[in-house]
Amino acid sequence: MKAIFQDRYGSPDVLELREVDTPAVADHQVLVRVHAASVNARDWHLVRGDPYLARLGLGVRGPKVKIRGTDFAGRVEAVGKAVKRFRPGDEVFGEAEAAFAEYVCVLESEVEPKPTALSFEQAAALPLAANTALMGLRDLGRVGPGQEVLINGASGGVGTFAVQIAKAFGAEVTGVCSTRNTELVRSLGADHLVDYTQEDFTRNGRRYDLVFDLVGNHSLAGFRRALKPTGTLVLSGGGVFEGGSAIGPMSLLIRGQLMSRFSRHRLHVLAAKRSQENLAALRELADSGQLTSVIDRTYPLREVPDAIRYLEGEHARSKVVITV
Template identity: 75%
Template sequence: MKAIVQDRYGSPDVLELREVDRPAVADHEVLVRVHAASVNARDWHLMRGDPYVARLVLGLGRPKVGIRGTDFAGRVVAAGRDVTRWRPGDEVFGEADGAFAEYVAASEDVVELKPAGLGFEEAAALPLAGNTALMGLRDRGRVGPGQRVLVNGASGGVGTFAVQIARALGAEVTGVCSTRNAELVRSLGADHVIDYAREDFALGGPRYDLVLDLVGNRSLADCRRVLTPTGTLVLSGGGVSGGGSLFGPMGLLLKGQALSRFSRHRLAVLTAAPDGENLAALRAFVEDGLVTPVIDRTYPLAEVPEAIRYVEVEHARAKVVITV
């Protein structure tokens, strides 16, 4: 099969389209013929081995997992002997390492039926970004009806889902984004939009029950300043770019964890993990008309390096999708 393979850390130039063996399928896994995948900030962090401290887990000299990509949508072509939920022909979406390829092996519990009415490209945009937004708002943020929520980074891959999910949970949503993305964020249901080029959300203005920071470009003090006395700050910072750092966004997250013990506000650090139940919740949101994936651009599999370069350098809005 064809796959995007990486033998060393570096720029998108280290990614190559090669012929490799199909992945073996374990007893609890399914083999999926990938029709579409999507690019996340995670992909270029892994590509560059950034931050450097992460290489203790990813692989010191080279990545342990040589095929990039996480999000996928496609059809099941084979199932391990212990798999009970899926069978060949099922149209699914999910998360697994090695998604920038013609086939991917995934544990059965991180796969879900593709939402009715969505194409493979739209379904591939959902898993990691949608799951991150859902966990940040529902699980870490405990968002409920009538609460005020501010999403910093509202036009990004996670942010576009966060705006919609916060609205679906009954919140009043303010999105922070650039001038060129303001109309997009409004169209997703944001009640208020702050153009960061014209207005600083941290200087006065309303107070929020939850600030979901997806950018990591503001200090903890700035974010806490706009919280209500019992408000919650959820830190992600996964979209922070700038290679060559020792700790990267992890520095801000670790500081947030340390300060959470002494703050009157709730400070939560968001670490999203693949979860089949969350994928089912996202499917329900989509099928109920509450969430719609937004796609900025699509690229063929051979152009994954260009797609990752676009996400890393051009700060793509919404999702960038790979067609396979």
């Protein structure tokens, strides 16, 4: 099979389209023929081995996992003898390593039936980004009807899902984005917009029950100014935080954890985890018409390096998807 292979850290130029063996299916695994995959900030961090501290887990001299990609959607090609929920031909989506390939082999617990309301490309855009939004809003932010929620980075991969999920939970949503993205964010259901090129939401006097930050472009003191007295701040590592390439987002996130012990506000650091139950929840939201994927650009498998360059350097809106 063809796959995007990486044997060393560096720019997207280190990625190569190679012919590799199709993975063998173990008892509890499903082999999926990939129709689409999506690009996340996680991918370009892994390509560059950034932050450096993360290489202790990823591989010091080069990545342990050689095939890039995480999110995918496709059809089941084969199943292990212990698999009970799926059979060849089923349309599925999920999150696992090595998704930038013609086939991906995953545990049965890592996939769910694809939302019928979405195309393969739209379904592939969901897993990591929409799961991050779901966990940040539901599990940490505890969003409920009538709450005032601000999403900083509302036009990005996670942000476009966060706007929709917060609305599905009954919140009054303010989206922060640039001028060119205001119509997109409004179309996703945002009740109010803040154009960050014209206005600083941390200094305009408005207060929110929840600030969900996906960018990291303000200090913790600034974020807290935007909170009501009992408000909640959820920090995600998906943005470009202060701290440099040695520790990257960990600087702000660590300080956020420390300050949460001494603040009247609730401060949480989001560490999204793969969850079959969350995939099912996202499928239900999609099939009920409350959640969809906005796709900025699509690239063929051979152009994954270009897709990652675009995501890294061009302030991509919403999701970038790979068609296989």
